[in-house]
Amino acid sequence: MSNFKRTLITSALPYANGPVHIGHLAGVYVPADIYARYLRLKGEEVLFIGGSDEHGVPITLKAKKEGTTPQAIVDKYHGMIKDSFEKFGISFDVYSRTSAKIHHETAAEIFKTISDKGGFVEQTTEQFFDSEANQFLADRYITGTCPKCNFDKAYGDQCESCGTSLNATDLINPKSMLSGNVPVMKETKHWYLPLDQYEPWLKEWILEEHKEWKPNVYGQCKSWLDGGLNPRAVTRDLDWGVPVPIEGAEGKVLYVWFDAPIGYISATKELTPDWEKYWKDPETRMLHFIGKDNIVFHCIIFPVILKAEGSYILPDNVPANEFLNLEGDKISTSRNWAVWLHEYLVDFPGKEDVLKYTLTANAPETKDNDFTWKDFQTRNNSELVAILGNFVNRVLVLTNKYYEGIVPVAGNFEPRDEEALATLVQLRTDVEKALDTFHFREALRLAMEMARLGNKYLADMEPWILIKTDPERVKTILHVCLQITANLTIVFEPFLPYTMNKLRSFLQMEKLNWNDLGRRDLLKAGDRVNTPELLFEKIEDDAIQRQVDKLLSTKKANEAELATVVPAKANIEYDDFAKLDIRTGTIIAAEKVAKTKKLLKLTIDTGIDQRTVVSGIAEQYEPEQIIGRRVSILVNLAPKNLKGIESQGMILMAENQEGKLVFVIPADEIANGSEIR
């Protein structure tokens, strides 16, 4: 680690189809920013890169839906995202975007270089094409009937009902999700990155040389490598993106995951003509801060691209975080289940550091974590206000009260003073160790330990009592307290930059270097300090309640939206209906099918017989609570083997848009076996 001259920090490019939320901040930008600030404070050479990822299919779809152009979409969100980051003080050296000219040039150039070296494999395949939308369709954008289980909403890549992975061509009655039309097969040529050829090298590089990577990152890579890598298409038939810079590739663009990480390089180019020193000098240490969904792209695909190009360095570490949930539910842009940064800035002005603190203290470093407004309030009130803010306030109030704001001269240090001052040095070592290994949560806790130390020291020394009997001693005590306070400005600088600015202005201090941390002479006797304002203020219940209410109304709005009814299917003849034999029945036994999450094995009395039916309702019904329930059952459905159990029929359920299932049952008492028609 010590043989590196400089550090290049990249942070995942947020996708410009929506604003950024607390999940982005907690997962990537806050830890990356803390690390960048920490290294800068140590006087190291650092470059911190960010930018918006503006290509890909979802953006074109969103543009279509809103009746505008992809460029208009990305302009809007890039602006919002950039603004939010600025206001939160994410200290990018450059924040660029992938629709920038320099990025198109850079990405094209890298593609061209690899292509000229023969680094791609070209392959022509048949793919579904939507003639109305004039567009090839990704598997995910095709829906149809599963050939295995007859589920009629299977996707082109997998059936969510039976879990089988599919090819889009397997689907019965495929339909385009864009237009609803039947897609046609059409030939298309694409360029593939032969990841398989890099497997031995990747195994050596990651599995042998980077055992220090976080367990989630290392494990994920190992699983990909153990499973064997396949060539991966890096071009797409689309009109939005970086055009493939090769003859015969008209109308094709680079796959968004090929061009996005190259955005780190183009952003560096945009910043400085000296960019190559960061990307090609082996003495540069490159770090990718990302979320867990990005692991494979940053640990396998992007390194292979860089390796194939030949002249670039590779990441030294990829500290990926897990995900942050919000009030128990997954954060979702499309469901509007998020705390949006631009809204937070309006609702909690001047409290950027508070959110950053909360997100760091509860960062999803080893597993998914949950953000709750209650926790946010507690952390602010019990930690920032009560421990850090309060200590600073106590010291400054006492200094003003006893010495008119002048730092007093220290007498001889007693063992208890020495002990407190020595702890500062120890804490510095501990915080450094945590930061160097990307344990930001731990680092923050240790920093807070310094404020605790101050509070305890004050409580033990009781200067407010000693002032009556031994005023000389009190000078030493407050001198020590002021040195602790001064040290706080350094140790918290990477975490709470705005707040530390404020604290330095109270102390009339210049910004110091990390190497000054632990010193006992940061303030000199005779220095003046200002009368303090509050460093943090309490957050009251009503402010929290407003946020909770906001989320509740989002939930309601989502439910209302889901209540929309799907349009009727095409007409059928009576004979079609008459083929169905539906009867009333009763559930007489029910048990969960092992190793599945949705399936229940039911035994039904149909009046005709007792038979076994496997039904996908386990997520909403417990086996014991449905025994004895009346049901309607389709009895002449061809038997079907599900998870090794033969299912003889189908229970009729009403299902709403949300996926909620309800039994369809006769309204009054009627014998089992009665026909429904």
Next chain:
RNA sequence: UGUGGGGUAGAGCAGUUGGUAGCUCGUCGGGCUCAUAACCCGGAGGUCGUGGGUUCGAGUCCUACCCCCGCUACCA
């Protein structure tokens, strides 16, 4: 389906190479009164997901299973 991470006190989380289970918040009791009813001390609260196994000794290693969350399937 396969695969990665996780399951430790009421909540949120640490637990490095196996050696007396910790931290923050909350809670209960006490102290203090300089401080934003803040601070300091002490207590209660855990069969470390479950069952087997290795070991003198297992939260930690092996094994089987259960549950949660991702990825696989372009949301950090």
